[in-house]
Amino acid sequence: MFSKGKVMKQLFIALLILTAVVLCPKPASAELRVVTTTTDLGYFASTIGSNKVHIDTICQGTQDPHFVQARPSYMVTLSRADLVVAVGLELEVGWLPSLIQGARNPAINPGRPGYFEASSAIQAIDIPQGGVDRSRGDIHPFGNPHFWLDPLNAKLATHAIAERMAQLDPANAEFFRANARAFEQRIDAKMAQWTAQMAPFKGTKIASYHATFNYFHKRFGLDGIGYLEDRPGIPPSPAHLVDLIRQIRDQHVPVIFHESFYDRSTSDMVGARSGAQVLVLPTSVGGANGTATYEQLIDTLINQFLAAMKKAKP
Amino acid sequence: MSSNRFLTAAATLLALLPSAVAWAQQPDTGGPPAAPSSTAAPTDPAAPASSASAPNSNAPAPTTPASDQADRAQEEAEIAAELAKNQAASSPTGTPTPADSSSSSESTGASASSRGLSNLMNPAISAVGIVLGGASSRPEGTSVAPGDLQTGIFVQEVELRASAIVDPFFRADVALAGSSDHVAFEEAYLTTLDLPRLTLRAGQMHSAVGRHNLLHTHAFPFVTAPLPWRALMGEEGLTDPGVSADLLLPLPFYAEINAQVFQGDWAPLVGSIPDNPATAVDESVPDRRRNSDFAYVGHLKTLFDMSDATTLELGTSYVGGRNGFAGWSNLAAGDMTVKWRPVEAERYMGFDWTTEYVWDERGHAPTDHTRGGGYTAVRFQFAQQWWLQARGSVLGLPQGDSPRIWRGEGLAAFVPSEFSALRLQYGIEKAANDPSPLVHEVFAQAVFSVGPHPAHAY
Numbered sequence: 001m002f003s004k005g006k007v008m009k010q011l012f013i014a015l016l017i018l019t020a021v022v023l024c025p026k027p028a029s030a031e032l033r034v035v036t037t038t039t040d041l042g043y044f045a046s047t048i049g050s051n052k053v054h055i056d057t058i059c060q061g062t063q064d065p066h067f068v069q070a071r072p073s074y075m076v077t078l079s080r081a082d083l084v085v086a087v088g089l090e091l092e093v094g095w096l097p098s099l100i101q102g103a104r105n106p107a108i109n110p111g112r113p114g115y116f117e118a119s120s121a122i123q124a125i126d127i128p129q130g131g132v133d134r135s136r137g138d139i140h141p142f143g144n145p146h147f148w149l150d151p152l153n154a155k156l157a158t159h160a161i162a163e164r165m166a167q168l169d170p171a172n173a174e175f176f177r178a179n180a181r182a183f184e185q186r187i188d189a190k191m192a193q194w195t196a197q198m199a200p201f202k203g204t205k206i207a208s209y210h211a212t213f214n215y216f217h218k219r220f221g222l223d224g225i226g227y228l229e230d231r232p233g234i235p236p237s238p239a240h241l242v243d244l245i246r247q248i249r250d251q252h253v254p255v256i257f258h259e260s261f262y263d264r265s266t267s268d269m270v271g272a273r274s275g276a277q278v279l280v281l282p283t284s285v286g287g288a289n290g291t292a293t294y295e296q297l298i299d300t301l302i303n304q305f306l307a308a309m310k311k312a313k314p
Numbered sequence: 315m316s317s318n319r320f321l322t323a324a325a326t327l328l329a330l331l332p333s334a335v336a337w338a339q340q341p342d343t344g345g346p347p348a349a350p351s352s353t354a355a356p357t358d359p360a361a362p363a364s365s366a367s368a369p370n371s372n373a374p375a376p377t378t379p380a381s382d383q384a385d386r387a388q389e390e391a392e393i394a395a396e397l398a399k400n401q402a403a404s405s406p407t408g409t410p411t412p413a414d415s416s417s418s419s420e421s422t423g424a425s426a427s428s429r430g431l432s433n434l435m436n437p438a439i440s441a442v443g444i445v446l447g448g449a450s451s452r453p454e455g456t457s458v459a460p461g462d463l464q465t466g467i468f469v470q471e472v473e474l475r476a477s478a479i480v481d482p483f484f485r486a487d488v489a490l491a492g493s494s495d496h497v498a499f500e501e502a503y504l505t506t507l508d509l510p511r512l513t514l515r516a517g518q519m520h521s522a523v524g525r526h527n528l529l530h531t532h533a534f535p536f537v538t539a540p541l542p543w544r545a546l547m548g549e550e551g552l553t554d555p556g557v558s559a560d561l562l563l564p565l566p567f568y569a570e571i572n573a574q575v576f577q578g579d580w581a582p583l584v585g586s587i588p589d590n591p592a593t594a595v596d597e598s599v600p601d602r603r604r605n606s607d608f609a610y611v612g613h614l615k616t617l618f619d620m621s622d623a624t625t626l627e628l629g630t631s632y633v634g635g636r637n638g639f640a641g642w643s644n645l646a647a648g649d650m651t652v653k654w655r656p657v658e659a660e661r662y663m664g665f666d667w668t669t670e671y672v673w674d675e676r677g678h679a680p681t682d683h684t685r686g687g688g689y690t691a692v693r694f695q696f697a698q699q700w701w702l703q704a705r706g707s708v709l710g711l712p713q714g715d716s717p718r719i720w721r722g723e724g725l726a727a728f729v730p731s732e733f734s735a736l737r738l739q740y741g742i743e744k745a746a747n748d749p750s751p752l753v754h755e756v757f758a759q760a761v762f763s764v765g766p767h768p769a770h771a772y
Contacts, residue, residue: 060622060657067660069653070772071625072568072617079511079562093767094732101485104562106508111482134733138767234731235698238393242386261658263698265400269393 032169035081035108037092038065039285040148041118043294044158045085047183048165048176056081058099061286064261066138066233070095070102078103081114083168085161088117089124089145113167119145121160122153126214137231149283150215151191151298155184190295194220197302201309207248207276208257209267212283216301225253228266236266248274254312255305259283277308437478437486440765442532446470448739448757458719458745459545459709461538463755469494470759471531483508491531500530500553513560521552522560522572522613523631524647524670535668535693535703537739537757541721542687542709546645546672548581552633554609568617578609578635582645582674585638587681599680601638609635617772625772627651633674641677653772664695671711685714701727710746718746732768735761 032053036042042057049055056077059065065087078084078099086092100108100115107114124143132141147153162180166173202221206213209228217224225247230240247253248270256278258267264280271278281301282288291297447467454464475489484504491500503517520528526543538544539551556576563569589598615629633645649670656663671688689707696702703725710718725739736758743753 062658064661069655069660070770071619072570072615072627072772073619073625075562076566076568079564090767094770098771101505101513102562104509104511104513104560106510109507134731134764138732235397238390238397241393242389245389261661263400263659263662266397269396269400273389273393 032083032165032172033081034083034085034165035078036085037068037087037096038148039287040154040294040297041085041087041157041161043285044118044154044161044183045165047294048158048162048179049172050175050179052169052172052175053165059284061282061284061291062261062288064259065091065284066094068092068095070098072102074099075102075104078108079105081105081108083114083116083165084108085164086115086117087145087148088119089142089147090140091119091145113164116161116164118157118161119143119147121156122147122150125218126211135231137229138233140232144211144214146212146283147215149213149298149301150219151187151194151294152219153215154294155187158183186295190298194298194302197306198222201305204255204309205251205253206255206257207244207253207270209259209262212259213257213281220302225251228256228270229262241266241270245270245274248276255279255308257281260287277312279304279308437476438766440475440763440768442471442473442475442530442761442763444470444472444532445760446537446757447759448755450753450755450757451751452743452753452755458743459541460549461544463538463741463757470537473500473530473532475765479507480504489530511562511564513558515558515560516556518555519553519558521554521556521574521576521609521611521633522558522615523547523552523611523633523645524613524629524649524672525627525651525668526670527551527553532761532763535691536705536723536725537737537759540670540687540689540691540705540707541719541743542672542689542707545709546581546674546685546687552576552580552609552611554579556609556611567619568615570613570615572611572613572615574611574613576609576611578607579603580609580633582633582643582676583607583609583635583637585640585676585679597680599639602640603636603638607636609633622657624652624654627653637676637679639676639678639680641679643674643676645672645674647672662695662698665693667692682715685709686711699729701725701729703727717748720744720746733763735759737761 032049033056034045034049034053035056035058036045037057038059039057039061042055045053046055058074058077059068081103084096084100086096100110105114106112109115124145124147126140126144128136128139128141132139148157158180162176165176169176198220203223205223205225206217207226207228208224210232211224211227213222214224216222226244228236228241228244230236230244248256253274253276256267256271256276258264258278258280260280260282264278267278267280270276281304282291282297285291285294285297287297288300291300445468446463448463449465450463452462452464471491471493473489473491475487477487478485480486483506485507486504487501489499489501491498499518501517501519503515503519506512506514522528526534526539527547539549543551554576556574556578558572558574561571561573563571584601584603585599586601587597587599589596611631611633613629613631615627617625617627620626627650629649631645631647631649633643635643637643647670649668651666651668653666654664667690669688669690671686673684673686675684676682687707687709688711689705691703691705693701693703703723705723705725707721707723708718709721710716721741721743723739723741725737727735727737729735737760739755739757739759741753741755741757743755
């Protein structure tokens with residue numbers, strides 16, 4: 001049996017002591033602790049920070065960034081962070097807000113220097129026009145968030161992340177900026193190669209499962225004709241697929257880009273019925289073998305596309 | 315008599331189910347969808363402008379309308395069959411939503427958010443509605459616990475929620491919940507934003523007792539709360555005005571402590587007993603709770619990552635307070651949840667298993683001095699839009715003054731999108747040592763939510 005007063009008193013004293021212990025100021029840690037939502041942002045941040053920052057990433061490269069489970073263990077990671085780098089444009093709207101709230105770390109609250117959305121550095125495309133409601137599926141009202149597959153956007157994002165890290169860790173500001181510049185130069189060099197590789201295929205028509213590749217299409221002059229998933233977040237309907245299959249046949253669309261984390265049976269079926277090749281592609285760093293760096297990720301996308309086009313040649 | 319009526323109603327519901335599923339899976343036979351662009355495909359004028367064509371369509375119109383329509387219908391049927399076989403998709407084709415335009419926007423540039431600038435400072439407002447209908451063989455006018463399902467059609471709940479950041483220091487959440495016969499503030503509380511490791515909350519809110527008590531009705535995994543929860547904690551659960559300190563412990567794994575004080579006008583603490591008019595003696599006992607008799611709640615929640623896909627959550631809770639019989643009430647609860655979500659197919663598959671147990675002891679209570687009960691539930695998602703679930707619960711464990719009651723529920727859910735769900739639940743209930751027949755129930759439920767995209771709790 002519990003005796004009321006005594007138990008309560010002891011419980012509250014114990015809690016009080018615990019609170020005091022927990023609220024003690026954190027020991028000043030030597031390195032900047034950065035948490036990124038995606039592996040691409042993680043790669044940019046670690047390129048900038050090198051050995052002078054600690055990087056954690058929430059969403060794995062093989063994972064669908066729209067649908068991450070808001071596991072409380074991520075709150076523990078976020079509770080120790082100095083900076084959160086997110087994609088933004090509501091990509092993480094289903095899980096990041098509750099993780100940040102649960103982390104109880106004022107430094108990373110939206111609006112603070114410790115919260116940064118990389119999409120703020122780029123020009124968003126696919127901003128829905130006209131009436132926006134959910135009969136169009138789970139759309140992103142502020143534009144397409146999958147900006148990172150355009151290498152020039154990767155440069156812009158890296159530059160902006162470096163500036164934010166410099167603001168939070170002024171002692172290493174020049175180090176961060178120099179690393180960001182080196183990355184931008186690397187991308188410039190690769191960009192010349194990529195542009196040359198893709199030049200012969202300007203105007204090639206592409207279908208994809210979700211609107212993940214639109215920035216890639218735009219940069220390399222591909223023509224996205226439509227999506228299998230006609231309303232984001234809702235499985236494709238047969239009526240829509242019939243239309244798409246006919247469109248693919250009539251317009252001789254050679255390939256379907258399929259994001260590796262979506263169920264591929266639908267894409268395979270559309271491929272088989274329309275004659276287009278299905279390319280299962282990673283969409284993030286670490287999304288497939290041989291994509292440990294951002295440059296390798298874009299290389300993989302381009303090489304797979306080129307190989308498919310070679311096969312598709314009439 | 316009543317069992318006849320029940321059977322008829324149950325049969326009707328069961329007969330409707332296959333056609334509902336068929337509706338969800340059938341191809342749109344209403345005619346070819348209209349293409350939005352000027353180079354339109356041949357169109358049946360009666361067809362709704364439905365979910366079809368991709369942007370920038372320049373496709374020439376193929377063949378004649380009549381034979382094309384037949385081709386289309388056949389191809390759609392084939393595709394529908396394949397999709398069903400793949401178990402990866404089954405969607406409401408041709409859902410007659412009035413604004414069903416699917417031309418995905420390819421436009422670049424100019425901002426076109428339909429939200430005006432002035433709306434940015436408004437709270438995020440959302441509404442949730444739950445419609446419930448079905449049949450129960452439970453004799454009318456009898457009930458074992460508050461919230462027992464009764465034959466009929468109901469608006470189970472409508473919830474209107476507004477959330478906003480108040481200023482740099484606070485966030486506020488207000489939820490107004492109502493059903494057919496009453497409306498109440500389910501929640502209205504202020505949360506601190508700016509404290510390290512600690513969140514303080516004040517207002518009307520759900521107390522942190524176990525897992526299920528924290529859920530809003532629309533987030534219930536089954537149509538109702540578990541039987542022992544309704545019997546021991548009341549239909550509304552342990553929700554009241556109070557204050558809460560929620561502390562994230564500085565440990566390598568997730569561990570949170572909630573220390574809370576509530577007004578505590580709750581079933582385990584109130585102490586009045588109404589007079590039984592069937593007997594000559596006056597058994598009525600007035601509630602002797604005073605305004606200064608609070609309920610003290612403590613809760614520890616831990617979560618461990620077993621692998622990339624699996625987590626184990628363990629929690630324990632305590633509620634104490636002076637009760638209406640002028641004694642002290644203790645309530646203790648424990649919960650365990652295993653969750654599995656394969657990292658590369660989180661959208662398509664999942665499994666979780668939750669078990670909770672609650673026990674209370676009400677000092678000086680003339681009847682039901684100690685009570686207890688628990689439930690165990692599994693949920694399995696086998697395709698993007700489909701769930702199968704089962705729950706077993708028992709009231710009167712280890713013992714109680716009233717007979718032990720067993721209850722089993724099975725549920726199938728079709729979840730078209732994150733914003734809607736259609737669910738069908740079958741339940742049976744049996745009291746031990748009770749000659750009356752098994753209670754059968756069949757209930758169908760439709761849930762919708764409108765408003766900003768919700769951030770999901772784990």
